Amino acid sequence: MRRPDWKEMEVPMTPAERKDAINTIKTFPKTLTVTIANLTDHQLDTPYGEGKWTVRQVVHHLADAHVNAFARLKMMLTEEAPTLKPYDQERWAELHDTLSLPVEPSLKILTGLHQRWAKLLETMDDDDFRRTAFHPEEGDIDLDWHLKVYANHCTKHLGHIKGLLDKKGW
Numbered sequence: 001m002r003r004p005d006w007k008e009m010e011v012p013m014t015p016a017e018r019k020d021a022i023n024t025i026k027t028f029p030k031t032l033t034v035t036i037a038n039l040t041d042h043q044l045d046t047p048y049g050e051g052k053w054t055v056r057q058v059v060h061h062l063a064d065a066h067v068n069a070f071a072r073l074k075m076m077l078t079e080e081a082p083t084l085k086p087y088d089q090e091r092w093a094e095l096h097d098t099l100s101l102p103v104e105p106s107l108k109i110l111t112g113l114h115q116r117w118a119k120l121l122e123t124m125d126d127d128d129f130r131r132t133a134f135h136p137e138e139g140d141i142d143l144d145w146h147l148k149v150y151a152n153h154c155t156k157h158l159g160h161i162k163g164l165l166d167k168k169g170w
Helices: 015-036 055-078 096-100 104-123 143-168
Strands: 132-135 139-142
Touching (some): 015 055, 015 104, 015 143, 055 096, 055 104, 055 132, 139 143
Antiparallel strands (some): 132 139
């Protein structure tokens, strides 16, 4: 589904904005892990809103989405304007592993993946961030846009979880 608000984000980013976005990618797994560290299975299986995903689904979704994002980053750095493959995140969120697996495997994926992702981002120059791809749902994108989307993705989903914890007094 097209997200017009994401497409209209201001890019290219300033060096300070880029640094902040990379720092979000770098620190996100630890922040997420600390945020959900003491949740019970019942709490992990609580949706963050009516008709929304559970905390467990959100954590597994983050691993799924960020694995895809990292692969797309590498394609964009190594291929000329590749066409990226979308996936149905709603259907992925309904698969058995997402619904029932403990969150620890996804937290481990996120920890290692984000370490690699941040390191790669820190080595990129301005020309790298201008590299482009075609996304069938989003149109032409560049790596500045891609970075901003996924830094915002971290913040958005962490906000969903923290909002639930605050609402429930957990």
